[in-house]
Amino acid sequence: MYKVKVFVTLRESVLDPQGNAVKHSLHSMNYNEVSDVRIGKYLExxxxxxxRPVEEVVKEMCERLLANVVIEDYRFEIEEAVAQ
Amino acid sequence: MYKVKVFVTLRESVLDPQGNAVKHSLHSMNYNEVSDVRIGKYLExxxxxxxRPVEEVVKEMCERLLANVVIEDYRFEIEEAVAQ
Structure with missing residues (x-):
């Protein structure tokens, strides 16, 4: 059994309106030290x-379903879970 | 300048319908080895x-805006960015 953490983020060149909205909210709450916010997805x-090797399976799932590779990047971390 | 990565996840006791939908999609694509999917947010x-110490600021922002602490947990990693 593996626990896999997947991070899906917008590519640098893609605007992030949701992140901008959060940044503006933070500024309106006086957190003016926040200069940028980018929002992505985190999957466990x-x-x-x-x-099949788990790396291969996860990569394929990311490419086919979890990330939209046109506008998003992904990376993942795999750890082997101890049987309980 | 700091780069802060924030992970916001649903508490264990809270159902994750979005994660379930993704799990079912993966099963329909024949990734039957996937036994659970949980979806959260990832903020940079x-x-x-x-x-103020950055840890204190980030914790406060998480509690006040970024996470809904009634149903979500959060954790964060802080790294000091090298000036460019």
Whole structure:
């Protein structure tokens, strides 16, 4: 069993209106030290072992479903969970 | 200047319908090894130095705006960015 953390972020060149809205909210609350906010997705997957290497499976899932690779980047961390 | 990464996740006891929808999509694509999916938010903040310690500022922003602490947990990582 693996615990996989996937981070999906907008590419640098893509505007982030949601992040801008949060930045403006923070400024209106007097957190003027915040100069930029970017918002992405964070996914935690539990994956059973299978014949295929888990890296390969996760990469394929990211490309096919979890990230829109036209406008988003992704990265992931895999850790093997101890059986309980 | 600090780069701060904030992870906001649903508390364990809270149902995650969005995560379930993604899990079912993955199963329909034959990724049957995926046993659980939880979806959260991932924020990257750029924060200028100020009088207050950055940990204190980030914690307060999380409690007041970025996370809904009734149903969400948050954690964050702070790294000092090298001036460019």
């Amino acid at each position: 997957l539990s994956i059973e072992k299978s014949e | 903040l750029s924060i200028e130095k100020s009088e």
